[in-house]
Amino acid sequence: MTAIALLVPGGNGQLGQELAAKAPAGSVVHNPGSKELDVTQAGSVVQAVDALLAEAGDRPPIVINAAAYTAVDAAETDRNTAFSVNADGPRLLAAVCASRQVPMIQVSTDYVFSGDKTEPYEVDDEVGPKSVYGLTKLAGESSVLRSGADAWVVRTAWVYGAFGSSNFVKSIVRLEGERDNLSVVDDQYGSPTWASDLAEGLLELASKVVTGNGPAQRVLHCAGGGKTTWCGFARAIFEELGADPDRVKPCTSEEYPRPAKRPANSVLSQASWVNAGLTPLRSWREALTEAFQTNLVSR
Template sequence: MTGPAILVAGGHGLLGTELARVASSAGVLLVRASSAELDVTDPVSVASGVRRFTEAARAGNRPAVVVNAAADTATDAAESRPDPAYRVNAEGPVNLGMACLDHGIPLIHISSDYVFDGRARVPYEPYHPPNPLNVYGKSKVAGERALLDLGAPAWIVRTSWLFSAQGGNFLTTMARLERERAEITVVDDQTGSPTWVRDLASGLLALAGRVTADDPPAGSRVLHYANAGQTTWHGLAHAVFDALGADPSRVRPCTSEEFARPARRPSYSVLSPRAWCEAGLPPPPPWRSALTAALAANGPGEVVDQERTFLSR
């Protein structure tokens, strides 16, 4: 049997794009499905898409696995409009889980550090009880719990503070503001683990290989992946300016209260990758070296959409 075939729901977002790039470099067959091709909020769309994908994968003698990168991440908007968040983040994983259960294939579902309330002062382990502060976090917890209750062959991977040198994210925003403003102000009382999306994508491909090779991680179905170490948003912005050769003193600290937003954020959401590493999966690099690598990456790289017939048959 050849290597796995991977279907990515929400495949044209930051993570889906990076998964395609890493898979292409590694020679892994991966299909990115847009929301128009596979709408995670629509059980019929999900059932049809997963069925076609699974049939095509098996016809090619490949084990199939689905990665759910679809998410409604509009954290502040969700406070006043919770329905979209719950449809995508809570109902979506269940729809995918049911389809994967029907076809006997594994699902890897991506979740968030915002499932925690930030009261801890040591890195969160997968067994720590969630207690989200905002609607977005509550919708992610609802999706996690419903998926686990379903009994599907699913693994939940929580991650945090994703950044990339391409697309809309904190790193590209800081790089733009460095060019446009003499000074910027960034909150300095929220601590987390910045994570390069390329490192996460590489880790997920390793996990996909394990769960399709009858060698899944033992123990908990919930894992944490974040680059090693911790900092604040101000500390990350400071590091970005420094890496760009700009004066980091141009980044001024402020409190969350001074930079008030509709949704509360946890003051501490560092994720421990201990369970991930104990499962024999590749350990996440330190966030500072990941930041350097992200900025040194040569352009957006090639993204290849492979075997589109998996969804169009």
């Protein structure tokens, strides 16, 4: 892939660190964490984009926004912070990118959908988030697409990876060692996505964008292939640990209430990604096996 000048707000998170690690050889990479770059502060955003351009040389610049407020349940009572990071932040980034003619990729979520559909969601299906988190991410999508920037929105789902303090896989690994049995929700379907695979997909898209071959479709879905439930996901993690998957017991969403309502089905179709000439992510189960084989999940 072409060497690029890459700015990754949210660069200390599980996706941001993967993007920095996998950027094409010869690239300039700025991956500031939230303490270094507060995307809700216009001056900080301007400074970050201008610093990237100053160092870019002949490398084409691009921004991949991995900064997000991802505490789904906490967002229900911390609406202002969630909207600030997930809606205002992308709006400011997109405005600066538009003024500097820098293309941008905004990472979004499957939780913009209601979950009422039984088939995988396509990019043009009706949105209808059931949580504050989903509402804030949808607002971020809208502001980016209306900004005038050369921008794409990429929705993904159920992301886990080596970096960051916590994700579903790391939590299940910990709980396997602490409890005899676990009860895990078995009536919510989605597409687990390894951050390593997602980063490769986003960088493939970035390469097309900076060479002038970006897809006409401005909203895309990029998630692991296939589907499972949280219970099925947890059982697969037990299998990778060499533990008995029958120790994971199914329960319903009603039996395990959470502050934020989750969609019953948020499986994302890979059709838009394939139609854009991009490489579809492998099956979630195959990716999970490699994640454990490379010891990345246990970092």
